[in-house]
Amino acid sequence: MTGSVLFSDIPVVSADETGVVTCQPHTWVAVRDGRIAAVSPTEAVARAALGREPDQVVNGQNRLLLPALANTHNHMAMTLLRNAADDLELHRWLFDVIFPREARLTSALVAAGSRLALAEMIRSGTGLSADMYYDHEETAQAALEAGFRLNLSVDAKREGPDGQPHPDPELLARSMRLLGQHPSGLLRVSLLVHSVYLYTEALYPELATMARQLDCPVQVHIAETQKEVTDCLARYNRRPAAQLARFGFFQTPTLAAHCVHLDDQERSVLASPQVLVAHCPASNLKLGSGLADVPALLQAGARVGIGTDGPASNNNLDLYRDMRLASFLAKGVRQDAALLPAPEILAMTTWQGARALGFADSGRIAPGWQADLQVVRTDSPGLTPLGNPVSALVYSASGSDVESLMVAGRWLMEKRELKTLDEEKIRFEALAATRALA
Ligand SMILES: [Zn+2]
Numbered sequence: 001m002t003g004s005v006l007f008s009d010i011p012v013v014s015a016d017e018t019g020v021v022t023c024q025p026h027t028w029v030a031v032r033d034g035r036i037a038a039v040s041p042t043e044a045v046a047r048a049a050l051g052r053e054p055d056q057v058v059n060g061q062n063r064l065l066l067p068a069l070a071n072t073h074n075h076m077a078m079t080l081l082r083n084a085a086d087d088l089e090l091h092r093w094l095f096d097v098i099f100p101r102e103a104r105l106t107s108a109l110v111a112a113g114s115r116l117a118l119a120e121m122i123r124s125g126t127g128l129s130a131d132m133y134y135d136h137e138e139t140a141q142a143a144l145e146a147g148f149r150l151n152l153s154v155d156a157k158r159e160g161p162d163g164q165p166h167p168d169p170e171l172l173a174r175s176m177r178l179l180g181q182h183p184s185g186l187l188r189v190s191l192l193v194h195s196v197y198l199y200t201e202a203l204y205p206e207l208a209t210m211a212r213q214l215d216c217p218v219q220v221h222i223a224e225t226q227k228e229v230t231d232c233l234a235r236y237n238r239r240p241a242a243q244l245a246r247f248g249f250f251q252t253p254t255l256a257a258h259c260v261h262l263d264d265q266e267r268s269v270l271a272s273p274q275v276l277v278a279h280c281p282a283s284n285l286k287l288g289s290g291l292a293d294v295p296a297l298l299q300a301g302a303r304v305g306i307g308t309d310g311p312a313s314n315n316n317l318d319l320y321r322d323m324r325l326a327s328f329l330a331k332g333v334r335q336d337a338a339l340l341p342a343p344e345i346l347a348m349t350t351w352q353g354a355r356a357l358g359f360a361d362s363g364r365i366a367p368g369w370q371a372d373l374q375v376v377r378t379d380s381p382g383l384t385p386l387g388n389p390v391s392a393l394v395y396s397a398s399g400s401d402v403e404s405l406m407v408a409g410r411w412l413m414e415k416r417e418l419k420t421l422d423e424e425k426i427r428f429e430a431l432a433a434t435r436a437l438a
Contacts, residue, residue, distance in 0.1 A: 002031075002033070002034050002371075002408065002409035002410045003054075003055030003056060003409075004030070004031060004032045004033075004037075004050050004052070004054045004055050004056070005030075005031040005054060005055065005056045005057075005058060005371075005406075005409070006028065006029070006030055006031075006046060006047065006050065006054035006056070006057045006058070007027075007028065007029040007030075007031070007058045007060055007065050007373075007375075008028055008043070008057050008058065008059055008060050009026055009027070009028065009043075009059075009060045009061070010027060010028075010029065010058070010060025010063050010064070010065045010375075011023050011024065011025045011026070011027065011060070011063075011064050011065070011389055012024045012027040012029060012039065012064075012065050012066070012365050013064055013065070013066040013346065013389055013390055013393060014066060014067060014350070014364050014365035014366070015346075015347050015350060015351045015363070015364050017366070019347055019351065019352075020343065020347070021342075021343035021344075021346045021347050021350070021390060022343070022390070023064075023388075023389040023390055024039075024041070026041060027039060027040065027041060027060075027065075028040050028041070028042065028043045028045070028046035028047075029046065029065060029365060029373075030046040030047070030049045030050045030054070031371040031373070031406075031409050032049070032050055032051075032409075033409065034370065034371055034408040034409035034410070035368060035369065035370060035371055035408075035409065036365060036366060036367055036368065036369050036370070036371050037049040037050060037367060038050075038367055039365055039366055039367060049367075058375065058404075062377060062378050062379035063375050063376065063377060063378060063403070064375070064376045064378055064389055064392075064393065065365065065373060065374070065375055066346070066350070066365070066373070066374055066376065066393065067350040067351070067354070067362065067363045067364060067365060067372055067373060067374070068125065068126065068127025068128060068350075068362070068372040068373060068374050068405055068406075068407060069125050069126045069127065069128070069319045069320075069349045069350065069353070069374070070126070070127075070128040070129070070305065070349060070350065070352075070353030070354040070356075070357055070359075070362070070363060071121065071126050071128065071129040071130065071306075071307055071308055071317070071319055071353070072129075072130050072255055072257075072276060072278035072305035072306060072307040072353045072356060072357065073130055073132070073219075073255065073257040073258075073278035073280050073307025073308070073309055074117070074129050074130055074131050074132070074307060074308055074309065074310060074317070075131065075132055075133050075309070075310030075311075075312075076113065076114045076117035076118070076129070076131045076133060076139065076310075076311075077105070077109070077110040077111075077112075077113030077114045077117065077133050077134075077135075077139070078098075078113065078133070078310035078311050078312040078313075079113045079114075079116040079117045079120070079311045079312075079317075079430065080109065080112070080113040080116070080430060080433050080434045080437055081098060081101060081310075081311075081312035081434075081437070082311045082312055082315050082316075083315055084097070084101070084312065084434075084438070085097035085098065085312065086286075086315070088287075089225075089287060089288045089289075090224060090225050090227075090287045090288075090289055090313075091225070091227060093287060093313070098312060101437045101438075102134075104436065104437050105134060105135075105437070107134075107135040107137075107138045108138075108433075109433040109436060109437065110133065110134055110135040110138050110139060111135070111138040111139070111141070111142055112426075112429040112430050112432070112433040113430060113433060114131070114133075114138065114139045114142045114143075115142045115145075115146070115421065115426045115429070115430070116426055116427070116430040117129075117311065117317055118142060118143065118146045118148050118421060119146075119418060119421050119423055119426050119427075120311075120316070120317045120318075121148070121317050121319075122146065122148065122405055122412045122413050122418060122421070123399060123400075123402070123413060123416075123418070124317065124318040124319065124320060124398075124399020124400070124402060125319065125320065125374045125376070125399055125402035125405060126317070126319050126399075127148060127149060127362075127372045127374070127405055127406075127407040127412065128148070128149040128150070128151075128353070128354055128357050128359055128362060128372065128407075129148070129149075129150055129151070129357075130150075130151045130152075130153070130190075130219060130255055130278070130307065130357055131150055131151070131152045131153065132153045132192055132194075132219050132257075133153075134155065136152045136153065136154050136155070136175065136179075136189075137175075137179070139152055140152055140179045140182075140187055143186060143187065144182070144184060144186060144187070145420065145421070146412060146420050146421050147186065147407050147408070147410050147412050147420045148186065148407060148412065149186050149187075149188075149354075149357070149359055149362065149372070149407055149408075150186065150187055150188070151187075151188040151189070151190055151217070151219075151255070151357040151358050151359075152179070152187065152188075152189060152190070153189075153190045153191060153192035153218075153219040154171065154172055154175045154189055154190070154191060154192055155192045156168045156169070156171045156172035156175070156191055156192070156207075156210070157203065157207070158171070164200060164202070164203075165199070165200070165203055166203070166206060167203075167206045167207050167209075167210040169210050169213070169214060172189075172191060172210065172214055172216060173214055175189050176189045176214065176216060184408075185408070186407070186408070188217070188357060188358035188359070189216065189217075190216060190217035190218055190219045190253075190255065190358075191207065191210070191211045191216045191217070191218045191219070192219055193207055193211075193218050193219070193220040193244075193249070194220070194221060195220065195221040195222070195224070195228065195240075196222070196228070196232050196236075196240040196243055196244055197228055197231055197232065197240075201235075201236075204244070204247040204248075204249075205247050205248055207247075208247050208248030208249045208251070209248060211249070211251070211252050212248065212251045212252060215252055216252060217252050217253040217254065217255070217358065218249060218252060218253075218254045218255070219254075219255045219257070220244065220249070220254065220255070220256060220257065221257045221258055222240050222241050222244065222256045222257065222258060222259050222270075223239070223240045223241060223258060223259055223260055223261045223262055223266070224257070224258040224260055224261075224284070224289050225260070225261070225287075225289045225290070226261055226290065228240055228261070229261045239261075239262075239263060239265075239266055240266075241256070241259070241262060241266035241269050241270055242265060242266055242269060245269045250269065250270075250272055250274055250275055251274070252274065253274050253275075253276075253356070253358070254274055254275045254276070255276055255278050255305075255356060255357075256270060256275050256276065256277050256278065257278040257280060257307060257309070258278070258279075258280055258283075258284060258289070258292065258309075259277045259279070259292050259297065260284055260289055260290045260291065260292045261290060262292075262293070262296075262297075264300070267296060267297055267300035267302060268300055268301075270297065270300070270302045271297075271300045271301035271302040273303070275302065275303065276303045276304070276305050276352070276353075276356030277292070277294075277297055277302050277303065277304045277305070278305050278306070278307040279292050279294055279304050279305065279306050279307065279326055279348075280292075280306075280307045280308065280309040280314075280322070281306075281322055281325045281326045281329055282308065282309070282314045282321065282322050282325055283307075283308070283309030283310070283313040283314050285325075285329075286313055286314065286315070287313055291329060291333060293333075294326065294330050294340060295330055295334060295336075295339050295340070303352060303356065304348055304352075305348050305349065305352055305353035305356055306319065306322050306323060306326055306345070306348050306349050306353065307322070308322055318398060318399035319349060319399070320393075320394075320397055320398045320399045320401075321398065321399075323345045323346070323349055323393075323394050324394055324395055326340060326345060326348075327339075327340045327341070327342065327345050327394060327395070342388075342390045342391045342393065342394035342395060343390050345394050346390060346393060346394060350363040350364070351363030351364050354372070359372075370407075370408055371406055371407075371408060371409035372406070372407050372408065373405070373406050374402050374404065374405045374406075375402070375403045375404040375405075376393065376397060376401050376402055376403065377401055377402075377403045378392070378401075380401060382396055382397075382398075382401075383396055383397060383401060403415060403416060404416075
């Protein structure tokens with residue numbers, strides 16, 4: 001059980017019921033039993049919703065309150081490979097540097113890297129994330145310990161008697177039951193489908209059928225590089241998103257990472273309400289992969305969130321940097337300063353991202369919603385004068401401006417101190433793990 005908290009006279013940045021992000025000054029927000037009990041311009045109304053004296057009052061002077069951010073594409077344990085291989089294009093980076101190191105991974109090393117990622121995300125205002133990696137049970141345990149919301153993908157395939165990998169519905173069903181329905185409510189499970197290029201042709205329709213039969217969401221990389229598209233055309237005579245649809249995907253909720261190289265037909269495939277495109281601008285630029293045309297995706301009717309991608313290709317997990325970059329890139333490339341304005345970017349990284357991760361009642365500050373909240377300090381030189389608070393958050397702030405973060409009403413960081421994780425121990429173990437991989 002978590003204590004009750006009253007945020008007192010604080011500007012609240014949140015999407016309204018139509019999904020539009022605005023800032024409401026001078027607001028009182030009451031949190032009780034892990035949820036938002038009241039949001040009111042009147043102190044007495046917020047206090048009345050608590051029914052008793054709050055356990056804690058947070059003074060809103062020089063502060064902003066907004067939902068915890070949702071990172072829609074990540075490989076958390078790749079923190080261990082941060083700054084280990086840079087200035088290489090994706091295929092050389094992946095096959096020559098990353099895969100050989102990952103071959104040495106153990107579940108203990110994955111746990112160490114995941115805990116480091118959780119600490120970094122909590123410190124920079126992220127309270128929810130997707131994860132696509134190995135040893136998902138260790139990662140789930142790390143998220144539960146941290147009190148962090150995680151949508152983790154499960155590598156549910158096993159070698160059959162024919163020596164070929166086949167779907168393992170028992171493993172997936174077990175993970176969906178034990179983790180996806182964990183009483184904490186912090187975990188969601190999806191099926192890991194790495195990409196259209198890594199598996200045998202026969203495996204894809206089997207995986208799509210399993211996802212459909214178990215009603216399991218999917219995490220997949222799509223059209224990250226031109227090479228992926230060229231190879232896919234050569235192999236299947238279809239582009240990646242079109243080919244994945246042909247295999248039977250996009251029938252269950254899907255986190256589609258990157259989507260850099262698309263044609264109009266693929267954009268209409270991805271414009272399904274089941275799909276969220278996880279736009280990863282920093283990773284796409286750093287690996288020289290190209291640039292997703294987010295305005296075209298939005299115009300086609302697709303939903304878009306923002307992801308950091310793994311910390312080996314970003315090289316950090318501060319979603320504030322990616323929000324700013326996503327907005328600036330769209331404006332600059334299209335030569336249109338009106339594109340991807342700050343409220344739209346914040347909508348992507350709060351309620352839209354949270355919903356796509358499977359947490360439909362997170363990402364807004366409204367009565368009944370999850371108390372997944374962050375407090376940003378605004379009295380630093382870089383946020384003075386504050387001006388429009390929504391612009392300030394996307395264009396001027398960074399993760400280090402986040403003072404406190406709560407998930408389900410529990411402080412994960414309070415006044416810059418991590419409350420659920422031992423940061424010194426995590427850094428020590430992560431450095432040891434990095435040496436083991438090198
Ligand atoms: Zn990725």
